Amino acid sequence: MKQTGLILPDDWISKISRLSIATSSKLRGQHKGSHRSQRFGASLDFSDFREYTLGDDVRQVDWNVFARTEKFFIKRFLDEQEMRVHILLDATRSMGEEKKWLFARQVAAALGLMVLNRDDRLSFSYVGETHAMPFRKKGATYRKPFLQVVSSLEDARGVGSFTQDGIKVLPKDSTVLFIVTDGLEPMANWEQFLKRLPRFSGDVRCIQIVTEEELNPSFSGDIRLIDSETASDVNVSVSNRVLANYEKTRLEHEAQFDALVNRFGIRKTQLIVEDGLQNALFNKLLKSRWVQ
Template identity: 70%
Template sequence: MTKNILPEDWLAKISRFQVATASKLRGQHKGSHRSQRFGASLDFSDFREYHLGDDVRQVDWNVYARTDKYFIKRFLDEQEMRVHILLDATKSMGEQVKWTFARQIVASLGLMVLGRDDRLSFSYVQDDVKPPFRRKGAMYRRAFLQVVTDIEEANYTASFSQGALKAIPKDSTVLFIVTDGLESIEEWEQLLKRLPRFAGDVRIIQVVTEEELHPQYAGDVRLVDSETGRDVNVTMSSKVLDTYDTRRRLHEEEFEAICRRFGVRKLQLKVEDGLQHAIFQQLLKAHWIR
């Protein structure tokens, strides 16, 4: 068995947190989240007058004794949250520290979901499409952690945006996409405009490294495209670095704009800031967890 990618004490640290959403909950199974409907939980809401056809077991006889009128109790309904996590496993994610960090984020979110008795599904883009991991309940936390740990390489050979639609179920409350966001803006547009049919609350976690943000190369270097394998010889001058920075910033601005256009929330996490900062500072501050 491969050693888990999270520290042994990490489960205890995140056990008190859960995914937060204002999206309408789906499903008829009991969970830990209150919906806007009335149901049969133990949390009292209010009274309403009895109408023909109502369940007589809900009549409050104490109120009847005082008022000589029939009223029934209403209780808050509790429904499960359905969370799907999609991991970008294209080759650009394959740099060791980025890949480890991305899987740690995935694992942490999934453990929160399972720990709150919500339903978790997880998938990643891969050449051979397989059914997603689907489980509910804390008893499956170790199994999920092992599944994420065992994804050893990011080696998907096609476009992430094309593979994503094949890997996402259509019954989610919240959809997390963990990616580096390096697909073209045109491909992101094609993906994002289709996501509302998969979930009402879509969130993108963009994983980046300091080297990607501010490369420190100098002299003559050979750069190899991790996706295509094509290479190019470049003399790293200040002009080249400035051009790269300008194009990177433009891509980020367009990515942010396309997310806002389709109602998708996006959060950028830098690997060097560490897992603890990402979870307990950034995700918490963004109200993605509570």
Template identity: 55%
Template sequence: MNIKNTILPPEWSSKIRRYCLQSHSKIRGQYKGSHRSQRFGSSLEFSDFREYHSGDDVRQIDWNVYARTEKYYIKRFLDEQEMRVHILLDTTKSMSQEVKWMVAKQLTVALGAMVLNQDDHLSFSFVSEKNVPPFRRKGASFQKAFEQIVAQLEEPTIAGDFTDHAMKVIPKDLTVLIIISDGLEPIEKWRTFLKQTPKVAGDIRFLQIQTTQEIAPAYTGDVELLDMETKESLNVSMSQTVFNSYQQLRERHQSQLIALCQQYGISFLPVNTNDGIQHILFQQLLKVHWIG
């Protein structure tokens, strides 16, 4: 495969196959998969016994139990259903920093591969100025195709707010919704968007991608700052007062974003690109039990 169509090192494939997405949400898929549903069905995995009632399938009667108790009991089996997972990637201009964009795409590919490898249903979308149909596939055979699609995404150039258009590209009736964004848009915009997400998924996760420069800028002296969204420039003397003011605003925004996620039952995980994709994927996501 052309190197331009790859995001993760080839040797990672076997490592990623050891993990799968974890979810305690109700499995919503209608097709057979590899995850236990909260209802009983016809799989081969035994659950428990219950007393026989008129209308039950007599083939499920356990005659060994009858021989011991002289009562009729039937076996119950776990129904296995697929998960329906959607990954929503922020492609607005604030995501266009090279390291941030690469880490965001790497996480998208890795999480998507885990879903496909478990024979679950994966869909993927992003906000675009064009009418781009979402990726929708099931099964490990589509892993390479998915990686190519993500690898070929151009550097983010979308103007405006991600939150204004995100709901339009999210399918309904999901098990898990994963939002990958830097979370830099105004809190009221996030409030409007996030309060709608529980309608489409039982398990919602917000993976916030941050850079060290965003968390603790290392600028000194007189600098010209450029707004990634509007391209407007601002001349600033980076004094301690300016730095403290920035930190207060950033921390306030972050605490409000966390509070919003808590309010709407959304799992929130901020990650720093400086930690590297391997640490984020195989340590931080494992620690919060997003994967296992």
């Protein structure tokens, strides 16, 4: 990892503290958290009364109700469980364009801060040139260490396959699983990867990071294109016909990608780098009810 400044300034950290991850998935786990689950437990949120049975905690008996009814009832409270969120970041070479890589890390960092702010459990991993130990922490005291981890990631220049290597670093039984990627691998690879994700979480979300240049190339004339993943090159004379074929291929790829995520019950959104982080968090993700 390289040493660098934090990729989110203090004013952004303050803005992000107002948001949290939204999910309708059942919250599980043995640790207390800040989210109301459907189980009964010992939070401060009162649920209802239940008649006392042998073995119940006598401290839960409501003596005011006993005074009125001469029957023993205990109070039941909704349990509070932690959310467990994993963020998997694509650090392969196709993510290596400077603006794109910065934006992808900012999105990942913002999501992680939302988790830690709510005293939930966060884990973070990435697939790139090096494989660091995954970040696994819980609670707001780990916000700065997490920011430092994401800020100090090496440039995205991994030579492996994100879809093949990514599955190896996923923890089991996450409440929410975020995949941050540009989606630029063959559909056959994505199909094998995506169909396995529901085993790891009941709420899988794919964030596709793209640039305006990828959506609408501004190239013209004779150029040499180099594949960022394989380093293979090709000489191209850019014309309207070439651009039209590129657009057709890109749209086909997007349509196939969308069909795959829908097929496996995965939610997906596309974030454009040039639209900025504010639009991504407070417009796209908020309106999609990914955050609240």
